[in-house]
Amino acid sequence: MTSHNDQPSPMTFTTAPALSGSVAVPGDKSISHRSLMLSALAVGESRVEGLLEGEDVLATAAAMRAMGADIQRDEDGIWHIHGVGVGGLLQPQEALDMGNSGTSTRLLMGLVASHGITATFVGDASLSKRPMARVTEPLSRVGARFTTSPGDRLPLTMTGACPAVPLDYVLPVASAQVKSAILLAGLNTPGITRVVEPIPTRDHSERMLKGFGADLDVEVQADGTRIITLKGEAELKPQNIVVPGDPSSAAFPMVAALLVPGSQVTIANVGLNATRAGLIDLLREMGGSIEIINAREVGGEPVGDLVVTASALNGVEPDPARAPSMIDEYPVAFVAAAFAHGRSIFRGLDELRVKESDRIATMATGLRAIGVTVEELEDGIIIEGSGGQPLAGGGPIATKLDHRIAMSFAVAGLVSRDGVTIDDMRPVATSFPTFTTLLQTLGAIA
Numbered sequence: 001m002t003s004h005n006d007q008p009s010p011m012t013f014t015t016a017p018a019l020s021g022s023v024a025v026p027g028d029k030s031i032s033h034r035s036l037m038l039s040a041l042a043v044g045e046s047r048v049e050g051l052l053e054g055e056d057v058l059a060t061a062a063a064m065r066a067m068g069a070d071i072q073r074d075e076d077g078i079w080h081i082h083g084v085g086v087g088g089l090l091q092p093q094e095a096l097d098m099g100n101s102g103t104s105t106r107l108l109m110g111l112v113a114s115h116g117i118t119a120t121f122v123g124d125a126s127l128s129k130r131p132m133a134r135v136t137e138p139l140s141r142v143g144a145r146f147t148t149s150p151g152d153r154l155p156l157t158m159t160g161a162c163p164a165v166p167l168d169y170v171l172p173v174a175s176a177q178v179k180s181a182i183l184l185a186g187l188n189t190p191g192i193t194r195v196v197e198p199i200p201t202r203d204h205s206e207r208m209l210k211g212f213g214a215d216l217d218v219e220v221q222a223d224g225t226r227i228i229t230l231k232g233e234a235e236l237k238p239q240n241i242v243v244p245g246d247p248s249s250a251a252f253p254m255v256a257a258l259l260v261p262g263s264q265v266t267i268a269n270v271g272l273n274a275t276r277a278g279l280i281d282l283l284r285e286m287g288g289s290i291e292i293i294n295a296r297e298v299g300g301e302p303v304g305d306l307v308v309t310a311s312a313l314n315g316v317e318p319d320p321a322r323a324p325s326m327i328d329e330y331p332v333a334f335v336a337a338a339f340a341h342g343r344s345i346f347r348g349l350d351e352l353r354v355k356e357s358d359r360i361a362t363m364a365t366g367l368r369a370i371g372v373t374v375e376e377l378e379d380g381i382i383i384e385g386s387g388g389q390p391l392a393g394g395g396p397i398a399t400k401l402d403h404r405i406a407m408s409f410a411v412a413g414l415v416s417r418d419g420v421t422i423d424d425m426r427p428v429a430t431s432f433p434t435f436t437t438l439l440q441t442l443g444a445i446a
């Protein structure tokens, strides 16, 4: 996306007084992307309430428009989408600009794979470094053809196959984006598409595909392996969708409230899907007080309000099997570990190296710069906690176009002696445009 200003926007976060109050975080990014994509493939009007209006999701909206969908936002913030029907996507006239968004890129590649159209995908400097072979490989087997930049990266041009070949695929990497790309390709493919998922990842695609009327089945085996089958040439019926608050965004005020002494905050309407709730489990194991109230269901997803009270935290050594359920929350979990009593050892996190930045390296460098003792491992990090003593602070932290790095070090600044300067806050607009306003509401920053 090109909405960023030309110049970096640095910001310093300093010692915070106790946080208090009640806030709501914006809509879930994963669910927002999927709601636009599936609505754009249904025949008739879908309505989406609570859509995340962050740059990543707006990139998806622009791409679906470029492929024929009519997408409008009304003055009450409700999004109205008139879809083209499965099989009805049009060839975009210009390159699809995916900005910073891996989810947009990989899921849309799945959609294009089974339509007889050619599309070019471009992105920012961060996205252009991220691996795409994980989707070009299975989608080639569907029949799509690719011309990629060296290393299977963006910019890339692909031509979909129509009819496409149904895939039977065992996921070689625990990735909801790869799983979803294959399922979305299966929508316009005759026959049964089958994806075997040895390690469960977020299941929003499965839930929402069913909600739109697709013939989709999930079998869970005794060892936890999930086998997902989808009957192709699906007909999707338009839906009214309410997007719950994003647990990956709630993670930042949640950790801030646990760390800043005397805090108590309520974060309303947070998605609690078990495939996303790993951070809450982890923080509770560390000694964090997080109470879930008003547990309910919104739009086919479990939701609740979180009451978070400042707590003394202890170091942990989490089970690597938990990684997919908190994959985007590790950077802020590392900040919690940096303030905890004792050592934390995180392993099994190879996937963090291929996010918006190499999140193991970026966090290790940044934590050292603010006085934390860390050891970087190939697949994780060892962090020596300060025992609840303020972190020294410093910076500027190099955030490398990574919104979650920026927000994690902002939280660290709230419990630092000298403040933490973030080199550039602009990337926060990709997932959490109201981040600094929300911290103001809680009294964390002026």
Ligand SMILES: O=C(O)C1=C[C@@H](OP(=O)(O)O)[C@@H](O)[C@H](O)C1
Pocket: 029, 030, 031, 103, 174, 175, 176, 177, 178, 180, 202, 327, 328, 351
């Ligand atoms: O499917 C999704 O919406 C997402 C899946 C995850 O990526 P991977 O599938 O690469 O693990 C996650 O990190 C990303 O923020 C959103």
Ligand SMILES: C=C(OP(=O)(O)O)C(=O)O
Pocket: 029, 056, 100, 101, 102, 103, 104, 328, 355, 356, 404, 431
């Ligand atoms: C990894 C992330 O997103 P994406 O892969 O969509 O860029 C994220 O939001 O932390």
